[in-house]
Amino acid sequence: MGKTSYNRSAFHQVFAMALVLTAAGCTTKGDGSGTAGSGLPSTSGEQKVKESELTAYCPNITLREGTAFFNTYEKGGEKDNARIIYQAAITDVTRACQYAPGTTTMDVAAAGKIVPGPQFKAGTITMPIRVVVQQGDAVLYSKLHKHQVSVSNPSSATQFVFNDRAISFPTPAQKDIQVFVGYDEGPYNTK
Template sequence: MAAIFLMGATLAACQSAGDGLDVAGAEKDKSDIERVSFEDLRGYCPTVQLREGTAYFNVYEGDETSQNVRYQAAITDVTRQCKYENGQLAMKVAVAGRVLLGPQGSSGTVKLPIRVAALTGGDEVLYSEIQPYTLEVNASGATQFIYTDSDIRVSQPDARNIVIYAGFDEGPKKAAATN
């Protein structure tokens, strides 16, 4: 019984100390609190997905064989952050991954073609950009990267039907030159 009383007194002392959250003071000063709109509270932020075949990117020295791989890049995670501003949905998409050197690889600069696209459920393209992401790789193992596209803005959706795609994409294949 004495142990329970002692524990209760200790907890009460901890709660009355000045080190904790001052609820009364928080009511007086709200200058550091960011205003949150109703739209932000709705909680709709489109998901980010990888399309089949876009999670890996290989660069070869010559023929496309495993012995000719210069480097291989892989996307390991994607995420997003959303905010409603002036009738638009502003999104920031982050793509994380790593680059491994292959048998023909060496340390230096590599360029990864990363596309981020926003589409409606009916496949209407709202946003689509390919950015060459440059990073330095070294011969001592995997090099990790995080690519961020923070320029995505679409009209405020009236339905929850937007999908964000992220992945490696070299863009349209160039036609062979004819003589």
């Protein structure tokens, strides 16, 4: 357990650092010196972040009850713990927003782990992860992803990161957008 906690902690630190470095690379000093906010030389084409972008609305992400966990069983062994192939869990979510006139584009990320079950077999597994953006009762975006992860060790958890970078919707006049991420066990003939 100690090793898993260390790996999870290290994963979160690396993930957080990547987000911080990405954000730092997008800012410049207001003195026109052309150096990035981190003190590194800027690249050509880098744009300054406007105050309106820093204070802009970027909707939070919610995991609906029952969608943070996903179990896969041997055929015919549903709900039998002795026949679980693997258990997957989404443990963290984050997002970033970009703005264009009248449009908000989101990058949604979810991090999690896959734990081998009694019937585990090494290979590539496919997890059904759905991202939904709603404004009131209106669905602005819904996509089911079949996220694949390679798993090989039957005695420890495998960590994964999922991203959906293609979320775009009209910038709302009010802060009334809801974003949901979670496992969706079907039906799969939906959008």
